[in-house]
Each structure stands twice: as structure tokens, then as C-alpha cells.
Amino acid sequence: MMAPRAVKRITFECTEAIPGEILYVSVPKLHENEVLMPGLLALRFDIDLEGGHANNLLVQTVTRALVDKLVVKFAGTILRNTVGYDIYKIFEDLFLPVEQRDNMVPEGIQSEDLCKIPSNAGNKKTSGVAAENKLNAVYGTKYRISLDHQLLTDHGVLYPQALCNGLDFVVALKPAASL
Numbered sequence: 366m367m368a369p370r371a372v373k374r375i376t377f378e379c380t381e382a383i384p385g386e387i388l389y390v391s392v393p394k395l396h397e398n399e400v401l402m403p404g405l406l407a408l409r410f411d412i413d414l415e416g417g418h419a420n421n422l423l424v425q426t427v428t429r430a431l432v433d434k435l436v437v438k439f440a441g442t443i444l445r446n447t448v449g450y451d452i453y454k455i456f457e458d459l460f461l462p463v464e465q466r467d468n469m470v471p472e473g474i475q476s477e478d479l480c481k482i483p484s485n486a487g488n489k490k491t492s493g494v495a496a497e498n499k500l501n502a503v504y505g506t507k508y509r510i511s512l513d514h515q516l517l518t519d520h521g522v523l524y525p526q527a528l529c530n531g532l533d534f535v536v537a538l539k540p541a542a543s544l
Contacts, residue, residue, distance in 0.1 A: 382410075392532040403518040407510060411505075412506050425476075426472075434448050
């Protein structure tokens, strides 16, 4: 099966988000012969830790820990309303196969040594971290919060026009006091 392929990137007007803020994400409506690939819908961002404490580092599940609440709406109907989304996803990640967890570096699931490199922590290792340095060269401070729901992961490609109605995500970031 062959078909023309296109990638659409949408950049939101909001370029920064602070803890406690609510982000509203609307998925663009799909046209005939367009599909949304499962697992590719995500919020991509950079985290800058420069100028902080000398031994600052991100927790290993940083993107999971940032989201306090996730609401998924389809055609105005709430499909999912998860308060404590961070706890739910961190717990869910514990049951993933090791091979799948090893491929989740953009989600912040990485070794402690790799967590220290992008933040330039004073206590980071300088030897024996060749693999971590290569991963840091690729990802650096780039992370992603995956916007996943069974509507997209199980049925998105099978029903190309299923998203003729609006699909919206409401992502509430954790307040700074609880991070």
C-alpha cells in the first residue's frame, strides 16, 4: 500500500508554560485520506535548568511528574478526566517491558547519569558515560508529554474520518509547590 505522506506540525502561540498553568490543545480536524498515527501526538518542549543549584538534575520521569490533570474531550464529551495523572502514568510505566522503557528518553525515563548531563550538574560523571553523552547530543533538553488515549492509539489509523469532530486535550500542569 502506498500513499502520499505529510507531516503537520502545529506551534501554539503560547511558548512558555509555568507550573499551575492549564494548556488547551485542540487536534486539527482531519480530511479525507488523512490519518493520525498512534503515539505521535505530543507536546514537545525544552527544559532549561541553567543557573540553578550546582547539583540540579531532573527526576527520571520528569514529563510524567509535570502533569497534574489530563482531560480528553471528543465532540464536547469528556472521554477521560484523570486527576493525579502523574501518579497514574508513573505507576503504569513500572509495568512496561525493559525494551520499551529504554526507548522512552524523550519522556524523561532515563538513567540518573543522563539526567545530570543536560542540567550540567556539578556531580555528573565524566568517564564511563559515552552512551549517555551520545543520547544527550541527540535529545539534549528536549522532552515530550505524550497525549495518548485509546481513541488515538487503538482506532486512529483504522478510521481516517473518525476525527471529523473536535478532539481536545486539557493539560493542567502541577503547581510549583508540589513538584
